[in-house]
Amino acid sequence: MTSVIAGNVxxxxxxxxxxxxxxxxxxxxxxxxxxxxxxxxxxxxxxxMFKEISPNVFRHNRISATxxxxxxxxxxxxxxxxxxxxxxxxxxxxxxxxDESMEASANMSETLLDxxxxxxxxxxxTAFNRAFQRNADLFEWYKQPENEHxxxxxxxxxxxxxxxxxxxxxxxxxxxxTTVLTISSVHRHLCYVVQDTPDTVDxxxxxxxxxxxxxxxxxxxxFQKHDFFMPQPVRNASVFILRCIVxxxxxxxxxxxxxxxxxxxxxxxxxxxxxxxxxxxCSNSAELENIPGAxxxxxxxxxxxxxxxxxxxxxxxxxxxxxxRNSQERSLTQFIDLLRAG
Numbered sequence: 468m469t470s471v472i473a474g475n476v477x478x479x480x481x482x483x484x485x486x487x488x489x490x491x492x493x494x495x496x497x498x499x500x501x502x503x504x505x506x507x508x509x510x511x512x513x514x515x516m517f518k519e520i521s522p523n524v525f526r527h528n529r530i531s532a533t534x535x536x537x538x539x540x541x542x543x544x545x546x547x548x549x550x551x552x553x554x555x556x557x558x559x560x561x562x563x564x565x566d567e568s569m570e571a572s573a574n575m576s577e578t579l580l581d582x583x584x585x586x587x588x589x590x591x592x593t594a595f596n597r598a599f600q601r602n603a604d605l606f607e608w609y610k611q612p613e614n615e616h617x618x619x620x621x622x623x624x625x626x627x628x629x630x631x632x633x634x635x636x637x638x639x640x641x642x643x644x645t646t647v648l649t650i651s652s653v654h655r656h657l658c659y660v661v662q663d664t665p666d667t668v669d670x671x672x673x674x675x676x677x678x679x680x681x682x683x684x685x686x687x688x689x690f691q692k693h694d695f696f697m698p699q700p701v702r703n704a705s706v707f708i709l710r711c712i713v714x715x716x717x718x719x720x721x722x723x724x725x726x727x728x729x730x731x732x733x734x735x736x737x738x739x740x741x742x743x744x745x746x747x748x749c750s751n752s753a754e755l756e757n758i759p760g761a762x763x764x765x766x767x768x769x770x771x772x773x774x775x776x777x778x779x780x781x782x783x784x785x786x787x788x789x790x791x792r793n794s795q796e797r798s799l800t801q802f803i804d805l806l807r808a809g
């Protein structure tokens with residue numbers, strides 16, 4: 468999939484229609500070997516991603532179409548850095564997983580067995596650091612000039628985190644504001660302030676200037692640069708929403724972030740975390756019976772209690788967090804312990 472995305476194959480197929488394109492025609496536009504390209508695409512077609520309608524002639528299907536960034540091939544060829552400046556994040560996510568994440572995963576065993584890093588929860592002592600031979604954590608690495616395209620891709624791939632007040636919604640760790648884009652289209656009576664690091668905020672402003680400039684001009688959406696380990700400047704939020712943010716940090720750092728929000732909260736402020744919840748592969752219903760809303764039905768035998776492969780993405784992301792950040796996806800009881808500590 469990474470090779471297909473890097474070769475701009477989904478964008479080349481944008482206008483192919485139901486008749487599709489022969490791999491020879493695709494290869495003339497992206498300088499790939501058609502014989503090798505056909506083998507890659509056929510493997511994906513065998514997994515129902517793309518459809519081979521006649522020998523070596525392929526077209527998009529509903530699954531493969533999600534890999535299209537929505538940008539034209541002409542734009543990408545002129546401005547390759549702008550490829551991932553889009554709200555369509557699937558392609559960005561897949562490319563990220565096949566690049567820095569894949570390289571980090573190849574160094575997982577050595578990192579787990581090295582006494583210097585085996586028990587570390589520091590974001591600078593990860594398999595990612597070993598793979599790229601860097602002491603900076605992932606987010607600092609993204610800030611380096613040579614990683615500008617990776618930073619842009621990461622920001623597009625990631626989802627958001629928000630803070631709501633009765634009148635103002637503050638987006639904490641909000642990336643380029645893609646979640647605000649969705650929510651603000653329905654709740655236009657709120658004002659949204661997106662908080663993130665300086666580089667991400669700059670990309671977010673450009674994104675909104677191209678998508679909804681009126682939201683910036685009227686002040687409905689604003690961007691604010693903020694270090695999340697420093698005191699939270701928002702003091703009147705009714706709801707803090709963190710979406711896929713806590714999983715980026717081991718307990719030590721996640722607790723620090725939560726405490727900053729707690730210190731800024733009013734007596735009526737609520738905290739909402741939007742995160743994956745890791746299940747055991749066995750039943751743990753007894754452990755959850757006293758937690759309102761936590762009950763989960765086990766899958767019927769002979770399936771695993773968590774439905775097995777149906778929950779596979781959660782565990783893959785958990786290992787992704789481990790190799791990239793020394794962080795994790797958490798079980799419900801782990802979240803409870805984390806929030807109590809915060």
